[in-house]
Structure formats: C-alpha cells, structure tokens
Amino acid sequence: DIQMTQTPSSMPASLGERVTISCRASQGISNYLNWYQQKPDGTIKPLIYYTSNLQSGVPSRFSGSGSGTDYSLTISSLEPEDFAMYYCQQYDSSPWTFGGGTKLELK
Amino acid sequence: EVQLVESGGGLVQPGRSLKLSCAASGFTFSNYYMAWVRQAPKKGLEWVATISTSGSRTYYPDSVKGRFTISRDNAKSSLYLQMNSLKSEDTATYYCARLITTTAYYFDYWGQGVMVTVSS
Numbered sequence: 210d211i212q213m214t215q216t217p218s219s220m221p222a223s224l225g226e227r228v229t230i231s232c233r234a235s236q237g238i239s240n241y242l243n244w245y246q247q248k249p250d251g252t253i254k255p256l257i258y259y260t261s262n263l264q265s266g267v268p269s270r271f272s273g274s275g276s277g278t279d280y281s282l283t284i285s286s287l288e289p290e291d292f293a294m295y296y297c298q299q300y301d302s303s304p305w306t307f308g309g310g311t312k313l314e315l316k
Numbered sequence: 317e318v319q320l321v322e323s324g325g326g327l328v329q330p331g332r333s334l335k336l337s338c339a340a341s342g343f344t345f346s347n348y349y350m351a352w353v354r355q356a357p358k359k360g361l362e363w364v365a366t367i368s369t370s371g372s373r374t375y376y377p378d379s380v381k382g383r384f385t386i387s388r389d390n391a392k393s394s395l396y397l398q399m400n401s402l403k404s405e406d407t408a409t410y411y412c413a414r415l416i417t418t419t420a421y422y423f424d425y426w427g428q429g430v431m432v433t434v435s436s
C-alpha cells in the first residue's frame with residue numbers, strides 16, 4: 210500500500226497568513242493526488258483534484274502543486290472558515306489511501 | 317442539490333453483522349460510481365469500498381475484503397454496505413460519497429456520516 214505522510218500534523222496560524230501543508234507519498238503517484246477539507250462538524254468537501262485542479266465553488270486562495278512523491282496545498286490568505294482538518298489522498302493505486310491529516314488552528 | 321443521507325448505524329457486538337444505507341437525491345444516481353469511506357474516532361480517513369454505476373464491479377481494501385459487501389439499487393437511488401464479522405477496529409463513522417471518474421478520480425460529495433460502534 211502507498212503510505213501518505215502529511216506534515217505538519219497541526220499548524221497554528223493567523224488570519225490573513227499564507228500557509229502550506231505538505232503530503233509525501235511512499236512512492237511516486239503520478240500527480241494522482243486530491244485534497245479534502247473536514248470541518249469540526251464532520252462535513253467533508255473536496256478542494257483540489259489531480260494535484261492542482263480547483264474544485265468548482267472552492268475559493269481561489271486554495272491551490273495545489275507537486276509531482277512525483279511530494280505535494281502541497283497552499284492557502285494564500287487564511288479566512289476564518291479555513292480553520293479545519295485537511296487530508297491528502299492518492300488514487301494512483303489500490304487501495305486508495307489518505308494522509309493522516311493536518312489540523313489548521315487559530316493562533 | 318446533491319444530498320447523501322446515511323442510516324443504519326449503531327452499537328453491535330463483535331462478530332455480528334450490520335447493514336448501512338445511503339439515500340441519494342439531487343442527481344442521477346445511476347450515472348455515478350459510489351463509495352464508502354470511514355473514519356475511526358480521532359483518526360484519519362480510510363477508503364472502504366467502491367461500486368460501479370451498474371453494480372457489476374466492486375472494489376475493497378484488504379482490511380474489509382471478504383467481510384464487507386457494497387451494493388446499490390439504482391431504482392431506489394440507494395447505496396448499501398453489508399458488514400459481516402465485525403471487529404472492534406471497524407468502529408468508525410461511515411461516510412457515503414459520490415465518486416467522480418471523468419476528469420480524475422475523487423469524491424465530490426459526502427454524506428454527514430453514520431456512527432458504527434463494535435463492542436461487547
């Protein structure tokens with residue numbers, strides 16, 4: 210199975226700050242990488258698919274990049290609603306696997 | 317508006333069975349692959365099962381293969397997960413999710429989840 214390692218596991222940040230969350234795969238995943246956001250009430254929604262494609266309705270302050278084994282999610286200027294959990298997920302090979310998550314917290 | 321509403325969760329003893337349901341609305345259910353994803357308490361997400369549009373193809377990770385069965389009823393716009401031989405490590409919130417398979421493979425809509433607790 211492909212292991213997905215997210216760093217950091219938690220990140221204190223301030224409103225307006227630019228933040229980057231990293232995701233490393235245990236082997237190359239050919240850009241087959243998605244990002245999801247989970248709110249405290251459990252609501253989950255997709256943010257980025259296939260490394261860098263913004264899901265419809267997601268604000269443009271979210272962006273994704275990467276290649277090979279290393280990928281990242283960047284939020285250019287934090288808004289109050291962005292404080293949540295973030296997960297990366299690979300679909301290069303079965304079983305599809307998720308990273309352990311990054312909790313974005315208000316500093 | 318796309319809606320996915322799970323039901324059927326609860327407390328079950330180890331070794332017993334439970335069947336989850338997911339009622340879909342707001343889209344043409346038969347046109348989409350569907351999936352189940354779970355989240356153990358205070359843990360991350362784990363993909364559990366995927367089913368093709370017709371139901372003819374199903375996919376599972378080794379952790380549930382042979383114990384769980386995903387199925388669908390397109391006439392009822394419903395997705396199911398039959399869980400047998402349940403173990404304590406199956407305790408989790410189970411999410412029903414719609415899977416996009418065109419531009420890429422990703423879950424674009426998720427339900428609110430249903431809790432399953434496996435304990436004696």
